[in-house]
Amino acid sequence: MMKDEKKLYKDIFPYSEVPKTRFDNVLVPMDLQEEVxxxxxxxxxxxxxxxxxxxxxxxxxxxxxxxxxxxxxxxxxxxxxxxxxxxxxxxxxxxxxxxxxxxxxxxxxxxxxxxxxxxxxxxxxxxxxxxxxxxxxxxxxxxxxxxxxxxxxxxxxxxxxxxxxxxxxxxxxxxxxxxxxxxxxxxxxxxxxxxxxxxxxxxxxxxxxxxxxxxxxxxxxxxxxxxxxxxxxxxxxxxxxxxxxxxxxxxxxxxxxxxxxxxxxxxxxxxxxxxxxxxxxxxxxxxxxxxxxxxxxxxxxxxxxxxxxxxxxxxxGYEVHEKTPFVGDDFNVTKAGIHADGLLKNEEIYNAFDTRKILGRPPLVAVNQYSGMAGIAAWINGYFNLEGEAKYGKKDEAILPIKAWVDEQYENGRTTVIRNDELKKVTLEHIAELNK
Known part of the structure; x- marks a missing residue:
């Protein structure tokens, strides 16, 4: 017969305080199965x-x-x-x-x-x-x-x-x-x-x-x-x-x-x-x-x-929070200019795994007043899924008018990040070959 006594563990769950973690130091072995x-x-x-x-x-x-x-x-x-x-x-x-x-x-x-x-x-x-x-x-x-x-x-x-x-x-x-x-x-x-x-x-x-x-x-x-x-x-x-x-x-x-x-x-x-x-x-x-x-x-x-x-x-109508790992809009998006420069040189520096291959999501950068030429180049490469010789570098002159447009936005008082649709429109105006 089991004991018919209510046990509510009030020492662990006092309700008037956050729950307690009690240690007994009894260790059990790991047992990861072949199939999970x-x-x-x-x-x-x-x-x-x-x-x-x-x-x-x-x-x-x-x-x-x-x-x-x-x-x-x-x-x-x-x-x-x-x-x-x-x-x-x-x-x-x-x-x-x-x-x-x-x-x-x-x-x-x-x-x-x-x-x-x-x-x-x-x-x-x-x-x-x-x-x-x-x-x-x-x-x-x-x-x-x-x-x-x-x-x-x-x-x-x-x-x-x-x-x-x-x-x-x-x-x-x-x-x-x-x-x-x-x-x-x-x-x-x-x-x-x-x-x-x-x-x-x-x-x-x-x-x-x-x-x-x-x-x-x-x-x-x-x-x-x-x-x-x-x-x-x-x-x-x-x-x-x-x-x-x-x-x-x-x-x-x-x-x-x-x-x-x-x-x-x-x-x-x-x-x-x-x-x-x-x-x-x-x-x-x-x-x-x-x-x-x-x-x-x-x-x-x-x-x-x-x-x-x-x-x-x-x-x-479900809003996936932008910071949600793997699926949020900002998951593999960097906003720091110095990080964008690193991403441009080698995406493995600031991308933990090949998100393009595994998740169908190339790494991106968010363009703002601090992005510079490197950030814009990295955004273009990621957004348009460019690889190898097709990628743009931070010294490409084709990016200069896009950089000028971004600078103008913030000189006129903008405080928000440039949206992808805005940047896509401006980029296609100045780099026609991407409009395929």
Whole structure:
């Protein structure tokens, strides 16, 4: 019998103060798996933070996920709501595409009537909400631990009876009693999996972004200890484990990478990190992280990430912040004159990787009163995608009238950066051969 005592960790989460990080100096080993992947929740958790997507928009975004994955299997799955006619229509449209990746899954409450929706849609796997902290068990659900555990296992069993793989979403795991509730629950779910021969997945949900990536931190906040514990005490194989994080404390990407590093195969996120409050883990960040950890990108095609960002801006009215890594307008744009000169000489000096090849985005400079001839030349080369002998240098006389126009702008009181469309117009007036 588990103890029926509410445990809220008020020494760690005093509420009247910021949360505490307690160290026990218990170190666990890294356990990066040969295969790791990303799962997507743009149409579920992400959509909750925005105006509801239309069916056509979901279809288009799903297409982008497919072409970005490009057969790599790194974007392994994407989960959908099923509650409205529009939700179900979107699933049907995406099912008709017949894509292997991402696989279509769903998300439901742990309720029998919700499972019937999954069965009727012929979806093979569904996420099921299983809140696991005492904040949720006692105060939201009005249950005790024994009741919650029995109910969750019963619903997972019901899913298997319906021919559906259950993915158990352990909500608020970073405030849960790990050995007092999480491990007993997970052990029962793994027993169910073994007895039935059906994979039962575990998604560890850092609902408030309270997880920390440091080894040697006390449970329940330690991501290394949580993943190590689920595998070694709960008996969850790495391939059946996912991490779902939020960015409330700026740790979402680091925590997701840490989950990979300590034995979790899957990390869950959304396109551009959209989601409630501070958002989810950006899946584009994790694809870049994949390349850094694995030393290759398999067949991923991230050039379409830029197109997808533009689609979000134009079709959904979503403003991708200009400073957002990889997709923001200023991501690989330098505004310092001395940096522009370095970029002109060798773009590797101020560009961390070949953004032209990998993201379809050449490095650019923003032209202002400090840019000089070097900055304008670097802008022209980047904007018009010039390479080799076609590139302009800071001593090219063709740039002089463009430089004179820029100077005149600021002499007349301008204080803002020259926009790309303005500079393109002036450049084409003076360098006609670029007008192709």
């Amino acid at each position: 992947w990303v799962t997507d929740t743009t149409f579920r958790d992400g959509q909750q933070s925005m105006a509801s997507f239309e069916v056509e928009q979901i279809s288009k975004i799903f297409d982008y996920l497919h072409i970005i994955d490009n057969g790599s299997g790194i974007i392994r799955q994407s989960e959908f709501f099923l509650y409205t006619d529009k939700d179900r229509k979107a699933v049907e449209v995406c099912q008709e595409k017949g894509y292997e990746f991402p696989e279509i899954t769903s998300w439901i409450r742990a309720k029998a009537e919700d499972l019937k929706l999954v069965r009727d849609m012929e979806i093979k796997e569904t996420g099921m909400l299983m809140s696991c902290s005492d904040y949720h068990i006692y105060d939201k659900l009005g249950m005790n631990r024994e009741e919650a555990l029995r109910y969750y296992v019963e619903m997972a069993s019901k899913a298997i009876e319906y021919g559906i793989k259950p993915r158990c979403h352990l909500e608020d795991i970073t405030r849960a009693d790990f050995f007092g509730f999480v491990i007993p629950l997970v052990q029962e779910l793994m027993k169910l999996s073994k007895d039935s021969g059906v994979d039962v997945k575990i998604r560890a949900c850092d609902t408030l972004g309270l997880g920390v990536p440091y080894n040697g931190v006390e449970l329940p906040r330690s991501v290394p200890a949580l993943i190590h514990g689920l595998k070694n005490y709960g008996g969850v194989p790495s391939r059946l484990m996912e991490w779902h994080g939020h960015n409330d404390f700026y740790n979402v990407v680091t925590n997701s990478a840490t989950a990979w590093m300590y034995g979790c195969n899957g990390v869950n996120g959304t396109v551009f990190g959209i989601g409630e409050r501070t958002g989810n883990c950006p899946i584009e960040a994790m694809m870049i992280e994949y390349g850094q950890l694995k030393g290759n990108m398999k067949s991923l095609d991230l050039t379409h990430i830029t197109e997808l960002a533009n689609y979000f801006k134009s079709e959904l």
